[in-house]
Amino acid sequence: MSSTHKALLGAAGAAGVGLASWRLFFPYIGDDIRTIRATKRTAGAIMKAMMEDKRIIDQFEAAVAKHPKKTFVIFEDKYYTYEFVDSMANRIANAVQKLNIKQTDTVAMMIYNEPAFVWTFLGLQKLGIAAAFVNFHLKSKPLAHSIAVSEAKALIVGEGDELLASIDEIRDELSSLPIYVFGKCRAELDDRYVSMDDLLLVANPVPICKVFRQSVSPLHPICYIYTSGTTGLPKPAIINQTKAIGLSKSFLFFNFNENDIAYICTPLYHSAATVLGFFNTIDVGATILIGRKFSARAYFDEVRKHNVTVIQYIGEMCRYLIRVPPNDLDKVHKVRVAIGNGLRPDIWEEFKGRFNIPLIAEFFGATEGTTGTWNILNKPGDKNGCVILKPGEEGLFISGVPEYITAFYKGTKEMNEKKIVRNAFKDGDVFFNFGDLFYLDKHYYMYFRDRVGDTFRWKSENVSTREVSDAISTLPFIQDANVYGVQIQGADGRAGMAAITFNHGISVTTELLQQMYRKIEHELPSYARPIFLRILNEQIVTQTMKHRKIELVEEGFDPNKVTDPLYVLDNLAKTYVPLSLDNYSQVIHSKL
Numbered sequence: 001m002s003s004t005h006k007a008l009l010g011a012a013g014a015a016g017v018g019l020a021s022w023r024l025f026f027p028y029i030g031d032d033i034r035t036i037r038a039t040k041r042t043a044g045a046i047m048k049a050m051m052e053d054k055r056i057i058d059q060f061e062a063a064v065a066k067h068p069k070k071t072f073v074i075f076e077d078k079y080y081t082y083e084f085v086d087s088m089a090n091r092i093a094n095a096v097q098k099l100n101i102k103q104t105d106t107v108a109m110m111i112y113n114e115p116a117f118v119w120t121f122l123g124l125q126k127l128g129i130a131a132a133f134v135n136f137h138l139k140s141k142p143l144a145h146s147i148a149v150s151e152a153k154a155l156i157v158g159e160g161d162e163l164l165a166s167i168d169e170i171r172d173e174l175s176s177l178p179i180y181v182f183g184k185c186r187a188e189l190d191d192r193y194v195s196m197d198d199l200l201l202v203a204n205p206v207p208i209c210k211v212f213r214q215s216v217s218p219l220h221p222i223c224y225i226y227t228s229g230t231t232g233l234p235k236p237a238i239i240n241q242t243k244a245i246g247l248s249k250s251f252l253f254f255n256f257n258e259n260d261i262a263y264i265c266t267p268l269y270h271s272a273a274t275v276l277g278f279f280n281t282i283d284v285g286a287t288i289l290i291g292r293k294f295s296a297r298a299y300f301d302e303v304r305k306h307n308v309t310v311i312q313y314i315g316e317m318c319r320y321l322i323r324v325p326p327n328d329l330d331k332v333h334k335v336r337v338a339i340g341n342g343l344r345p346d347i348w349e350e351f352k353g354r355f356n357i358p359l360i361a362e363f364f365g366a367t368e369g370t371t372g373t374w375n376i377l378n379k380p381g382d383k384n385g386c387v388i389l390k391p392g393e394e395g396l397f398i399s400g401v402p403e404y405i406t407a408f409y410k411g412t413k414e415m416n417e418k419k420i421v422r423n424a425f426k427d428g429d430v431f432f433n434f435g436d437l438f439y440l441d442k443h444y445y446m447y448f449r450d451r452v453g454d455t456f457r458w459k460s461e462n463v464s465t466r467e468v469s470d471a472i473s474t475l476p477f478i479q480d481a482n483v484y485g486v487q488i489q490g491a492d493g494r495a496g497m498a499a500i501t502f503n504h505g506i507s508v509t510t511e512l513l514q515q516m517y518r519k520i521e522h523e524l525p526s527y528a529r530p531i532f533l534r535i536l537n538e539q540i541v542t543q544t545m546k547h548r549k550i551e552l553v554e555e556g557f558d559p560n561k562v563t564d565p566l567y568v569l570d571n572l573a574k575t576y577v578p579l580s581l582d583n584y585s586q587v588i589h590s591k592l
Contacts, residue, residue, distance in 0.1 A: 054245060055125070055213070055216060055222075055241050055244075055245070056125060056222060056241070056244050056245065056248060056279055056282060057122065057125035057126055057213070059248065059282050059283050060086075060089075060122055060125075060282045061086070062285075063082055063282060063285035064082045064083060064085075064086045066285055067082060067258075067285060068081065068082050068083035068086075069081050069082075069083060070082055070285070070287070071287050072084075072085050072281075072287060072288065073085060073115050073118055073287075073288055073290060074261075074287065074288070074289040074290070074306055075114060075115050075289075075290045075292075076292070078115075080115055082285075085115070085118060085119050085122070086122075086207075087205040088115075088119035088123070088200075088205075089119040089120075089122035089123040089125075089126060090123070090126070090203075090204070090205045090206060090207055090208060091119075091123070091200045091203040091204070091205050092119055092120055092122070092123025092124065092126075092200070092203070093123040093124070093126040093127050093208040094203045094204045094205075094206070094208065095123075095196075095199040095200060095203040096123065096124065096127060096129070096154075097127060097208070097212070099154060099178070101127075101129060101153050101154060102129075102153075103127065103128040103129060103212070103213070103215065103216065105129060105130075105152075105153040106129070106130045106131070106132050106150050106151055106152045106153065106221070106224065107124055107129055107130075107131055107132070107152055107153065107154045107155070107156060108131075108132040108134050108146075108147050108150050108152035108154070108155045108156070109121065109131050109132065109133055109134060109155075109156050109158075110134040110136050110155065110156070110157050110158060110163060110166075110167070111136070111156065111157070111158030111163075111182070111268075112136055112158050112159070112160055112163070112292065113264075113265070113267060113268050113273075113290055113291065113292050113293065114158065114159070114290065114292065115290070116158055116159065116182055117158065117268050118278070118290075120156055121223070121274075125213075125222065126207075126208045126212070126213065127208065127212050127213060128212065128213035128215070128216040128220065130220070130221040130222060130223060130224065131222075131223045131224070132146075132147075132150035132152055132223070132224040132226075132236055133223060133224065133225050133226065133268070133269035133274065134146050134147060134150075134155075134226070134269065135226055135234065135267070135269050135525070136158070136163060136166075136267070136269065137267075137461075137525035137526065137527070138166070138234070138525055139166050139169070139522065139523060139524070139525065140169065140170065140522065140523045141233075141471075141523065142233055142234060142467060142523075142524075142525075143166060143167075143170055144170040144173045144174065145233045145234065146226055146233075146234045146236075147174060147177070148173075148174075149233075149234075149235070149236055149410065150224055150236050150410065151410070152177065153177075153178075154177065154178045154179070154180065155167070155174070155177055155178070155179045155180070156179075156180045156181075156182070156196060157179060157180070157181045157182065157196075158182050158183070159182040159183025159184075160183065164181060164184075164193075167179065171192055178194065179192065179193050179194065180193070180194045180195075180196040180199065181193050181194070181195060181196055182196045182197060183197065184197065185197060185198060186198050216241065217241070218240065218241050218242040219240045219241070219242060220240060220241055221238050221239065221240055221241075221410075222239055222240060222241050222244045223239050223244075223274070223275075224236035224237065224238060224239070224410055225237050225239060225269065225270070225271045225274070225275070226269070227462065233464065233466075233467060235410075236410040237271075238410055239271070239275060244275060244279060247275050247276060247279060247280075248275075248279035248280050248282065248283040249280070249283060250276065250280065251276070251280040251283075251284075251310070251339065252284075253361070254310075254337045254339065254359065254361055256280055256284055256286065256310065257284050257286065258284050258285040258286050259286070259309075260284070260286045260287070260309045260310050261286065261287045261288075261289060261306060261307055261308045261309050261310070262277055262280070262281055262286060262287070262288050262289065262308070262309075262310040262311070262312065263288075263289045263291065263302065263303060263306070263308040263310070263311045263312065264277040264278070264288060264289070264290055264291065264312050265290070265291025265292070265293060265294045265295075265299075266294065266312065266314060266317075266460065268290075270460075272312060272314070272340070272341070273312070276312070276339070277312050289302065289306050289308055294317060294320075296317075296320040296321050296323065296324050297324055299317075299321060299324075300321075300329070300330070300333060300355070303333050303334075303335060304329065304332060304333050307334050308333070308334065308335060309334050309335060309336050309337075310335070310336070310337050310338075310339065311335055311337075311338045311339070312338075312339050312340050313338055313339070313340035313342075313343065314340055314341060314342045314460045317340075317460075318340075318343050318347060318351045319347055319490075319491070319492055321351065321355070322347060322350055322351055322354060326354065330354055330355055330356075331354075331355060331356040333355070333356075335355070335357060335358075336358050336359065337357075337358065337359040337360075337361055338357050338359070338360050338361065339361045340361075340362065341362060342457075342460075342492060343360065343362055348360065399431060399432050400429075400430070400431055400432075401420070401430045401431060401432050420432065456484070456485030456493070456494040456496070457485075457493040457494065458485065458493040458494055458495055458496060458527050458528075459493070459526070459527035460493075460527075461525070461527040461528070463485070463496060463527065463528045464528075465483040465484060465485075466483075467524070467528065468481075468483040468496060468498065468524060468528055468529075468530060469481045469482070469483045469498070471519065471520060471523040471524050472498055472500065472516065472519070472520065472530075474519075475515065475516060475519055476503075477502055477503055477506050477512060477515075478500060478501075478502065478503070478516075479501045479502060479503050479504075479539075480500070480501045480539050481498050481499070481500050481501075482498065482499040482500075482539060482540070482549065482552065483496065483497070483498045483499075483530065484496075484497055484499075484549045484552055484553050485497070485553070486532065486553060486556040486557055487556070488588060489588060495531040495532065496528065496529065496530040496531055496532070497530055497531065497532040497533070497534065497552075497556070497557060498530040498532070498533055498534070499533075499534045499536050499539070499540075499552050500533055500534065500535055500536065501535075501536050501537070501538060501539050502535070508535055508565060510575070513567065513575050513576045513577075514574065514575045516533075516576065517569075517574055517575045517576060518574075521574075529569065530569065531568065531569050532557040532566065532567065532568055532569070532579065533566065533567040533568075533576055534552070534557070534562065534564050534565070534566055534567075535564055535565040535566075535567075536564055537564075540552065557579060558584070559579065559580055559581045559584050560581070560584075565578070566578070566579040566580070567579055568583075568587050
């Protein structure tokens with residue numbers, strides 16, 4: 001062996017020892033380098049957009065100019081190009097421009113997952129008008145409240161008889177609010193409504209001059225996304241132009257680009273679907289596959305058919321997907337990253353392995369929050385459950401509030417103040433309270449533990465206990481209803497349960513249970529309806545007369561622990577039926 005070869009081998013050996021030493025003393029240096037690179041790439045793109053004073057609509061129009069014939073939206077096997085979506089957005093903008101709606105105004109949208117949602121929103125943005133995304137599952141009081149609190153000057157309702165029926169029920173409460181309806185001609189509507197289809201037939205598809213939105217500031221709201229809060233009713237969280245631009249770059253952490261096809265089947269009124277999925281697609285000029293709703297059995301068929309490369313999930317979705325019987329095509333797809341939140345540690349590896357997902361990008365955030373976290377290193381969640389060991393601690397997640405943020409919600413000062421923690425570390429400091437408990441382990445990984453306060457999560461939605469309690473308590477035979485969430489083995493989130501006391505002298509009857517079902521079905525969206533009822537002789541309260549839920553939550557709905565009468569929701573029978581030891585096992589193994 002020559003001296004040159006010996007020198008090279010010696011150098012290589014020294015380098016190997018050096019690398020091993022670095023990894024011994026700095027075990028996370030590789031992760032740190034990848035994180036720094038991804039953060040630099042994303043932060044650089046955000047700063048560039050800020051310096052150029054860009055808006056989401058500017059990003060969209062740039063994508064239209066770059067590749068007009070490229071497919072932007074896929075929906076139910078129909079393909080819509082950037083050019084076509086732009087022409088429809090122009091029609092919306094030209095039609096709305098004639099309706100005496102100013103740039104500082106808001107237009108509420110109640111539209112299903114469909115292309116009309118996309119071009120309606122973009123059309124409003126061409127005029128600099130904020131959109132309020134109304135949850136299309138809402139009915140009655142929560143629906144009327146959502147529209148009213150947005151201070152919308154108009155409401156645009158999507159195609160669908162159920163949507164129109166929900167609005168028709170509260171039409172008198174909306175006073176003189178103009179309401180425009182997709183999917184109906186003038187002859188099919190009474191004089192309280194205007195056909196959006198008729199307006200678009202005569203609207204010009206030519207672009208709106210950018211002068212109409214030139215005064216839109218970085219802090220101007222682009223949309224309002226509703227979130228349950230301490231008031232018990234939906235609150236419109238403010239998404240301003242700056243926040244939208246920042247979040248529209250977040251998928252760059254995972255090299256999201258114009259060649260990607262993203263699949264979204266969660267409701268577009270959610271921030272995950274719109275602010276993350278939709279806005280990021282616009283930012284890079286990619287393609288978005290929109291699903292009307294989530295179907296576990298058809299999910300990967302759609303993914304394969306349309307060559308999807310990026311999927312978005314919520315934890316419950318992943319659990320439903322792994323419940324589908326395995327087949328030979330499970331790993332046959334082009335998905336390179338799954339982005340979402342709420343994936344439980346106990347199914348993380350199973351989901352990743354069964355479907356051969358190269359990268360899972362878990363995030364945490366709140367629509368109205370001032371920060372968030374991303375798992376960009378593909379690290380699975382902690383499998384040990386809620387075990388708190390030193391030096392790790394469990395605590396409330398809070399984040400600093402920049403001076404330019406003056407409100408999180410559209411509403412009163414008191415409403416916003418409830419989300420603020422003041423003087424946390426020094427006099428005068430201000431922090432946003434997410435209302436969530438996190439655990440920080442010794443390696444500085446953060447793990448979500450639970451929600452704090454009067455909400456729980458079920459079927460991918462936040463459920464307000466007060467909203468549910470108010471709906472039940474208005475029944476004349478109900479004295480009080482204490483609502484809380486209970487865990488069901490194998491299910492994500494918490495199922496709704498109500499501990500109920502009847503007025504003096506009233507006992508449970510079949511008729512009363514049917515009345516409760518009808519009331520709950522009429523006033524509450526499906527995900528907010530209590531799955532279980534517990535009938536109490538008297539409510540469990542604190543010394544200050546507040547509902548005490550700890551014991552109720554711990555006992556849950558197990559007949560082995562609960563001596564009070566229990567009932568379970570039966571949608572087929574349209575009532576609540578007794579829950580006992582005889583049917584308990586069947587209930588917990590059913591798909592609730």
